[in-house]
Amino acid sequence: MFKYHCRNFVKISMNKWYKQIFQMDFGPIEWRPKFATKQGENALCAPTPFLAIKEEEMMKNMNKMMELMKQWPNVDLRPHFKAHKSVDIAKQQIKLGAVGICCQTLTEAESAVYGGSIEDVFISNEVIGVGKVKRVVQLALKSKISICVDNEENIKDLSQLAKESNANLDLVIEVNVGQDRCGIKPGADVVPLAKLVESLPNVHFKGIQAYHGWNQHVRSAAERKERTNTVAGLAQKTVECLQSANIKCPYITGGGTGTFPYEAGTGLFTEIQPGSYVFMDADYNRNLNEKETFYSGFVQSLFIYTTVQSITGDERAVVDSGMKAASLDSGPPLVAGKEDSVIYHSGGDEHGILRPNDGFKVGQVIQLIPGHCDPTVNLHDVYYLIDGNEKVKAILPVNARDAGV
Template sequence: MIGAAALNRDLVDVAGGRARLETPAAVLDLDLFEANMARMSAACAAAGVALRPHAKSHKCAEIARRQIAAGALGVCCAKPGELLALHAAGIDDLFLSAPVASARKIDALARAAAAGARIDLVVERPDLARAYAAAARRHGTRFGALVDLDTGLKRSGVADPAAAVAIATAIAAEDTLVYRGVQAYHGRMQHIDGFAERRAVGADVNGVLAGLIGALTAAGFAPNIVSGGGTGSFAIDGAAGILTEIQAGSYVFMDEGYASVDSTGAGHADFGPALRVAVTVIGHSSAGFAITDGGSKSFALDGPAPRVFLAGREIGRIEWCGDEFGRILPADGGAPLAVGTVVECTVPHCDPTINLHDWLHVCRGDRLVAQWPVEARGRAD
């Protein structure tokens, strides 16, 4: 442990330590995090669908352990490197939700499976099924395999029923692959703000998915698993009754990109902003604005401007004035904060923001209660 995280180690369990953090520091509000986890777990249970949260949002083994302890099937990973980092940290029920084109990465996944990881994979072309099967055979192991379906995102997966059947056939032909079902993820649907519009898009998406499942079923490949959905669509997906498991990820942290998304039709966001970045006022601009020590090297900027909190009270917004600096825009037009003041900011986009931080500073109330490593930080491979 180095940097601000090392300097903050002595603040664990110290009263008022949260306001004394060395910064920039990723902060996890434990009360909001636990409430978010409980909310999603209860919603999935009530809808009769499983939860397989996406670890691309948090990249942290301790969070994955807590999700699994709360009833999750395991976790999804976006990249082989992310999966392997979490496996090395003790997480063994893993689902790689994107295709791979590297023989060496496929071999590394097979080695992890041979070492005890239970790994499911998505396949969107027959030659990938054969490559996975050959690697598994070399290492004396097996993979679970799902056909990757495109229901309108146009990123990966197949949209043609005949192609889906061909992939399922290729999987079933391999003795080291187990056909488990299908994945169908529609990312753009997650960020449609209005519930009614999102539900209408969801109906179209599910219509496409039902047709593809019908073709697979008619060919003898009825899926045991239908995996997809996310934080923005979990309520719609649960009510539709097609998915068997939800891949929600951002719900544990939340960000400004999701703050305006009415997930359930209640008229507001359903999860709280548990992930913050703490920054310190280091000076003042010539125009009188408080300048902080956190810029684009501490926040991913692909989202709305963060809100700024002081001692739990929202006081304004922050905008960027460099890679290392931010500028606080006070909501009430009041005097700028004093040099040395530590504030917490929500984040524009949680997934790439956590990828900038090695440690989570876990806080309950005014105390720093733990520091959790972000084991898969930087693993975009």
């Protein structure tokens, strides 16, 4: 499905890269033989820890999503780039029918537009300050850009700088539907903000974002559905306020991997923005379906390959993936195939401690299921895309690996 041609390499000069960034000579030459596995070689030859995507499983997830979307012909799929940060994967999603992508950071959007020529990018977050707003405007000269707002001054900045560059931006007012993060209060507060947008040049009021992140991780399907109904009620109330003020709201976006079928099923939402479904993780795998059993809609496609580096007795085995290789924020990774018998305990920045030592040997390479895919991906430079025999089909860069600059 993916077409790449990777070859082995020996040395790279980071110096040249830094030189370009800083317009100066940094001196150090770094030698990083990290990606020492060739296309066609077995992934087990690569230095651990690394991220592997099982291509077949990822494609199953992408196809499953398109299959599900057929139930909701009036709802668009705009997958979230923040989960994978990969231009290659985003292009594949669009090829299969996504209308574009969501990005959470400006760097993600820049990777998608400049790195992937993706034509329709929604920045599902507020981007503040003249320096960053200028970068948003630059993007809008190349692709169709929409962006979240919840603040008057920011809206004025976006309009003014877009006007100066003769660019056009679609603005989406974020509504706080219970996550208590960004976004205005649901209801009447939307009207003056939408009117402000409509009154200003080079910006256009596109609609509202009604996303609730915490709901994605509620285990019970019945409760996720009920909470999504609450979200939809708040979104509906906001839309009605706009309608009363004669402002059209043709766009309502929200929903993640945990709740998207409910948003899509309301008849209110026009777009959903799930991201993690391409990979899945231990946290999402704990969500239950309507029968309150394991939700098997999507399969695990992302794994951390790690080496057992120390064993002293049967009590534990130490692996070379610590919190610099696996984010622990939503619970630890699971040991694939031994999810119930072996527990990963934090061993600090560079180590994981598996208890008990269930027959592991020093030097053995094992697979971990990430606890939370998004921040784990952000710890790595590349993915190995592998086939069913663990043969490397391609090496995909994590293009927008970033603190969110």
